[in-house]
Amino acid sequence: MAMYNPAHPGEILGEDLLKPLGLSVTQAAEHLRVSRKTLSKIINGRGAITAEMALRLEKVFGKPSADHWLRIQNAHDLWHLKQGKLDVTPYRPDAA
Structure with a gap:
């Protein structure tokens, strides 16, 4: 199965939630009781949805759940990390 670049959750927040509500x-x-700057950074893909923000979104809008927002953020972050190189040394028990 081919991996794809998952949408940033801020894009989903802006296009699929705020826009249809006319907010x-x-x-x-x-x-949400956050600064406009904080929310704008998320919507423009320059900030991440934290656990606290995910819960704020759930409490204000009802759906999707905080878990859903965090899954979207994690999928986005992990995909981008996998595109680069991570400097690690694999563990090999027989090499000890």
Whole structure:
């Protein structure tokens, strides 16, 4: 199965949640009790959805769940990490 670049959760937040509700970034930030700058960074893909933000989103909008937001963020982060090289040394028990 081919891997693809998962959407940043901020893109989903802006396009699939805020836009259909007719909410501006400022209005949504007020409901979430976060700064406009914080929410804008997430929506523009320059910030991540933390556990706290995921729970805020769940409490304000009901759906999707905090777990769902975190799964989207994790999938996005992991895909991008896998595109690069991670400097590690594999463990080999017989090499000891």
